[in-house]
Amino acid sequence: THLISANSDETIEMVLAGSCTIGFVGKKPPGRKLNSIPLWKDRLILVLPRVFPRVSDAPISPGELFQVPFIIREQGSATRETPDRYLREHDGRSISDMNVVAELGSSEAVKEGTLAGLGASVISAYAVAREIQQGLICATPIDGWNLQREFYAIYRKKLPMTPPIQLFLDFVTSFPMPG
Secondary structure, three states: OOOOOOOHHHHHHHHHHOOOOOEEEOOOOOOOOEEEEEEEEEEEEEEEEOOOOOOOOOOEOHHHHHOOEEEEEOOOOHHHHHHHHHHHHHHOOOHHHOEEEEEEOOHHHHHHHHHOOOOEEEEEHHHHHHHHHOOOEEEEOEOOOOEEEEEEEEEEOOOOOOHHHHHHHHHHHHOOOOO
16 A cells, blocks of 8 residues: 555546546546545635735735746646636636746645745645744735635545445545644
8 A cells, every 4th residue: 555646637547547546636537437525625825925025915916916926736736727717717818828937746846936935826725824824925815716626535436345445435534624
């Protein structure tokens, strides 16, 4: 038994291919070959390095997002897809239209880039709660935005439900939701 860290698309592919038994993803997988169990809701927020000048505490307009250096997750990440979809639906633009200074492979790397002053980013509120509380980075609302997603446990529909697998799924689904 081992643990692999990957983005949502890679995790879905590994579970479909049978190289992983169970996966955890930040978006509902497409298709009919996987079962998905909703686990918890997550809120994505805009975080800014402490070194970024802000003249007010007012929410940032969506248009201002295109003016600041921005750190994004890699293709296949639900953390990237959620704000990208929101931008496309509400502004007609995408994340690729932003001033992207870095594309990184994990939320931890994005958080570290923001802490280092590299740029702003949209990230899970859970991933940066401690850094916000400690005043290391700033969370700023985006005017009119409410970015939420849900995390899912996924597994193949044809997976033989052995007692250890069922016990693990029962544990995961009974675990208290964060927040």
